[in-house]
Amino acid sequence: MSNPRPIRAIVALGSLTALLATAACSGSQPAAPASGGQQTASSANWDEKGPITYAQGKDTSGNVKGEIDEWNKAHPNEKVTFVELSDSADQQRADMVKRAQAKSGEFSVMSVDIVWTAEFAANGWLEQLPADKAPMDGMLKSAVDGATYFNKLYAYPSTSDGALLYYRKDLLDAAGIKEPPKTWDEMKQICDKVLPGQKGMSCYAGQHQKYEGLTCNIAEAVNSAGGEFITADGKPAVNTEAAIKGVDWMAGWIKDGTIPKEAVTWKEEESRTAFEGGRILFLRNWPYVYNKAVQSKLKGKFEVAPLPGLSGPGVSTLGGHNFGISTFTKNKGTALEFVKWMNSPENQKRRLQKASNAPTVEALYSDAELTKQFPYLPTLYESIKIAKPRPKAVRYSDVTLAIQDSTYAALQGQKDPKQAFDELQTKLESLTK
Amino acid sequence: MATAVETAGADAPAPRSGRRPKKNVLSDGQGGLAGLLISPTMLVILLVVGIPILLSVRESLFRRNDGIDPVTGMIAQGESFVGLQNFTDIFANPQAVPAAWGSVDRLINAFLNTTFFTVVCVVLETAIGVAMAIVMNKAFKGRGLVRASILVPWAIPTMVSAKMWGLMFDADGIVNKLAGHQTLWLADNNASQWAIVIADVWKTAPFIGLLTLAGLQTIPDEVYEAARVDGASAWQQFLRITLPMVKPALVVAVLFRTLDTMRMFDLPWGMIGPGKYYVETLSMFAYFENDAGRYGQAAAYSIVLFLYIVLVAFLFVKLLGAEVVDDPETRAIQDRRRAQRKLAKQQRLSSRAGSTVTTGSASS
Numbered sequence: 001m002s003n004p005r006p007i008r009a010i011v012a013l014g015s016l017t018a019l020l021a022t023a024a025c026s027g028s029q030p031a032a033p034a035s036g037g038q039q040t041a042s043s044a045n046w047d048e049k050g051p052i053t054y055a056q057g058k059d060t061s062g063n064v065k066g067e068i069d070e071w072n073k074a075h076p077n078e079k080v081t082f083v084e085l086s087d088s089a090d091q092q093r094a095d096m097v098k099r100a101q102a103k104s105g106e107f108s109v110m111s112v113d114i115v116w117t118a119e120f121a122a123n124g125w126l127e128q129l130p131a132d133k134a135p136m137d138g139m140l141k142s143a144v145d146g147a148t149y150f151n152k153l154y155a156y157p158s159t160s161d162g163a164l165l166y167y168r169k170d171l172l173d174a175a176g177i178k179e180p181p182k183t184w185d186e187m188k189q190i191c192d193k194v195l196p197g198q199k200g201m202s203c204y205a206g207q208h209q210k211y212e213g214l215t216c217n218i219a220e221a222v223n224s225a226g227g228e229f230i231t232a233d234g235k236p237a238v239n240t241e242a243a244i245k246g247v248d249w250m251a252g253w254i255k256d257g258t259i260p261k262e263a264v265t266w267k268e269e270e271s272r273t274a275f276e277g278g279r280i281l282f283l284r285n286w287p288y289v290y291n292k293a294v295q296s297k298l299k300g301k302f303e304v305a306p307l308p309g310l311s312g313p314g315v316s317t318l319g320g321h322n323f324g325i326s327t328f329t330k331n332k333g334t335a336l337e338f339v340k341w342m343n344s345p346e347n348q349k350r351r352l353q354k355a356s357n358a359p360t361v362e363a364l365y366s367d368a369e370l371t372k373q374f375p376y377l378p379t380l381y382e383s384i385k386i387a388k389p390r391p392k393a394v395r396y397s398d399v400t401l402a403i404q405d406s407t408y409a410a411l412q413g414q415k416d417p418k419q420a421f422d423e424l425q426t427k428l429e430s431l432t433k
Numbered sequence: 434m435a436t437a438v439e440t441a442g443a444d445a446p447a448p449r450s451g452r453r454p455k456k457n458v459l460s461d462g463q464g465g466l467a468g469l470l471i472s473p474t475m476l477v478i479l480l481v482v483g484i485p486i487l488l489s490v491r492e493s494l495f496r497r498n499d500g501i502d503p504v505t506g507m508i509a510q511g512e513s514f515v516g517l518q519n520f521t522d523i524f525a526n527p528q529a530v531p532a533a534w535g536s537v538d539r540l541i542n543a544f545l546n547t548t549f550f551t552v553v554c555v556v557l558e559t560a561i562g563v564a565m566a567i568v569m570n571k572a573f574k575g576r577g578l579v580r581a582s583i584l585v586p587w588a589i590p591t592m593v594s595a596k597m598w599g600l601m602f603d604a605d606g607i608v609n610k611l612a613g614h615q616t617l618w619l620a621d622n623n624a625s626q627w628a629i630v631i632a633d634v635w636k637t638a639p640f641i642g643l644l645t646l647a648g649l650q651t652i653p654d655e656v657y658e659a660a661r662v663d664g665a666s667a668w669q670q671f672l673r674i675t676l677p678m679v680k681p682a683l684v685v686a687v688l689f690r691t692l693d694t695m696r697m698f699d700l701p702w703g704m705i706g707p708g709k710y711y712v713e714t715l716s717m718f719a720y721f722e723n724d725a726g727r728y729g730q731a732a733a734y735s736i737v738l739f740l741y742i743v744l745v746a747f748l749f750v751k752l753l754g755a756e757v758v759d760d761p762e763t764r765a766i767q768d769r770r771r772a773q774r775k776l777a778k779q780q781r782l783s784s785r786a787g788s789t790v791t792t793g794s795a796s797s
Contacts, residue, residue: 094724122501122508150506210621211706262604265619270603394501394508397725401708405530408621414531433501 044127050331051079052338055096056111056321058087061355067347071338078334080109089113089212100125105329109339112155112324114146115212115400118392121154126324129153133336138345143360146389147322154324156339157360159351161319162383163206163220163307164376166275166283166293170301171198180305181282184249187308188258191281198281202260204253205274206284209267210408215390215400216317217284218407221246223317223388224309229403229428230391236428238421245310247417251410264411275302286319287358290376306382318387320360358384395431402427486739493519493732512729519733532710533623540734542710543718547738550629550714551694557634559687562641567675569642570649580646587639595703598632602704621709629701629712633694641686648682649675688749695742715741 059065059082068082083106085092093116099106100123112120120126134156136144143157167180175194181187191203206220207213219229227243230236237243253259266274268285275283276296283289284307293302307314323339325332341347348359352370358380364370365381393399406424409415415423494516498509518525527538534545569580586594601607602618609615618628652675660670676683698716705712707721715738723731 090724097726118506122506124507124510150504209619209706210708262615262617265604265617394506395499395725397721404708409531412620412622 044327044332046130046133046336047333048331049078049334051077051081052108052329052331052335053081053083053106054109054111054338054342055083055085055107057085057089057092059084060087063351063354067342067350071341075334078331078337080334080338083107096120096125100326100328103328105326108326108329108331108335110324110326111158111321114318114320114322115390115396117147117155117322117324118149119394119396120324121149121152122394125327126154127327127332129156129325129336134340138362140360140362140384142318142384142387142389143320146318146320149392155322156324156343157320158323158343159320159348159357160360160384161286161358162316162380162387163216163284164287164290164304164379164383165307165314166285166289166302166304168194168281168298168301169303171281180303181308182313183308183311187282191258194281198278201278202280203258204282204284205259205263205266205271205280207267207271208250208254208259208263208411209265209270210404211267212400213267214407215403216319218247218250218403219317219388219390220284220307220314221250224307224314225249226310230393230432234432236391236425236432238428239418239425244418244421247407247410247421249310250407251413251417254411255413264408287376287380288356290374291356304376304379306379313382313386316383316387318384318389320358391428391432393432398431399428402431489732489735492728493736494729496729497726499726515729519730520737522730530710532621532713533626539710539713539718540715540737543713543715543734544737544741546626546712547695547697547714547716547741549626550633550697551691553630554633554637554694555687555691557630558638558641558690559683561634561638562686563645563679563683565638565642566645566649566679567671569646583639583642585639586636587643589636591636591699592703594632594636595700598628598635599704602628619705621705621711623711625705625709625711629697629705632704633697633700636700637690637693641683641690644686645679645683648679652678684749684753688746688753691749692742692746695738695745 054068056064065082068080072079085095093113096107096110096112096116100120112126117126121128131153134153136153136157139157140160143160144153147153147155147157165180171194172178172180172190175190177190177193181190187204195201195203206217208217222229222238222243223246225242225246227240227246228237229243250259254261254264260274260280263271263274268289271280271283272285272289272292274280275285275289276293276298290304293299307316309315323343325335325339329335343360345359345361345364348357348361349364349367349370351357352359352364353373356374359365365377371377390396391399391403402424406415406420406427410417410420494514495512496515496519497512500509501507502509523538523540528540529536530539530542532542532546533549534542537545565583569576569583589597599619603609604615604617604619608618616624618624656674656678657670660674665673696716697714698720701709701712701714702717702720707713707717715734719731719734719738722728722734
């Protein structure tokens, strides 16, 4: 035995232990076979009443607290405790997943992002909502579709979101253009007319940085060109002629400068400031930009329109949140009542007015009071009505990264769009198996 | 320590030279007490470090079942034992990603990025840190202010500096304005890598600077005076006096920085973002896998990083003689033991040279 140096070794080891935090966090998954996945809706007891909790991301408007106080006042024996999570979506998801994997019902009702719904449902973490207890009449069809997995409803649509095309009405008017563009070609023609007089202005931009926003943007391009990421029977179809036309459009516009080169580093906020700073003529963004832009120097100079497409109106990507009920919670009866009450037309209206969250109740989009306060609502309705959800994949984090990998390589000019999406097809086939 | 030496001496079945001392002459016989006193600490370390390590190792041999039922869409539950598959998949089932090192497996890419950042950042930080320390060690007006201000980057939380540098490296940020050239630092390319290097060096060079400064202040002025009398140039003084005398402090600082840089996570995550292969480090990849619910793979990759760090730390201690804890008594015991070993070896050699038996039997 050689002579060890125990102290040195111990100290050297000790200084490394911090690293193991990563490994340690993941170290306690029991290997026991679980039954959660096999659970069916019929086993849920919808009559059980009592106190529950509600978890969602940061309540930036303060509206949720008011809503819950109101509920608690009316239901003293079925009090809801509000659990406010991080404002980062990834962190919210991680918090919910952690509890679900430990089979904890700590979060009775969760505000689940539309893209997590499939994953949560497939893992058996969300209670299936029976049609007789949660009727979907009067709800936006696309929003209901976003809460459905394998033809069963696993969550209650709460808020919706769709993209809008923001454009500089003042400049279009000055050039004598009456109508916003309906197709990409029209948009380019308008730019060719307007831009020569505008120094430092590019034609169009959306969100082209490599993150979730890119998935939304490229899904819109592909859908608007008549393609589909994943077909109705669950098979990926990204190397079709139509899908590649969508990618070609975005990559081509970046290449020739119609979309400014630096847009590959833009997220929502960067593209918004570029639009407000007069650096782009057309902007693809979410409805939240409207309220910000009316407070900027663009007040009165811009307007919104539905997204343009390849040969007709474009197809927006559907955003939003759904309310899911944890499989592991007690008092599911109260949970269901609470979910329905929170998303009643009255409460959705209030949420739009106070927190600018777009509703899932169809009638609210033509509510006179609301359209006066939010002039973009009818346009948003056009957008959401035909919006498509992102691929409903159980391994969504892998699917979205694969989509971003291929798209970003094409946008940066590292790969030919056709080659990039042929590779994506192979990857998605193995991910959706 | 003393206990270990004692028991080793007692258990050893007749050392080969036959002349090795049975008892450490430097031990004062308090090994038992020392063991007792240290046991609560060891117990805590076992609980918060040892057990999690073992659990991670166990986890790395498992993989979550993820088949989807084609009728209900429900995902299979539970985990199954996969042996070393989480490790061997790098070769058997590579996930090629394109980045600075060509199209290589994602884990290998993360490994190369980690190594690249560690080597480049630590070399630059050491050079700049030593320069900072030398400047701070000079007597000049406002030295206190300079010393305090140089520490500011180190005091800023990494996430905050990541966001701050993110704003500066923005396409319309100050860096591009000053350079007069538009570089897309925040995309996913070679420039992104250098953006990380710049931000990391800015943030942690002061750490090396401060530890080196502490070492510099222990060098007596007389040594420099004598050197000057002998006609040594400033460069010679630096090479022959400053560096050797500051080495113990510097090596520890560099060791800490190296181990820390190998774990780099928050800076690239906060500044460039996840899923960017030019800057993805091993920690980021392990986190991504963990987030995607692949705990077995995440544990396996963490263990790869852990072993890598252990190896580097070991080489540091062996090759550069980093004294993480400089205890005179320990050193005295080590010197003594080294002397004993040397003596025993000499005796063995001389006895071997004197005898006529073959070398093969001498080692039995």
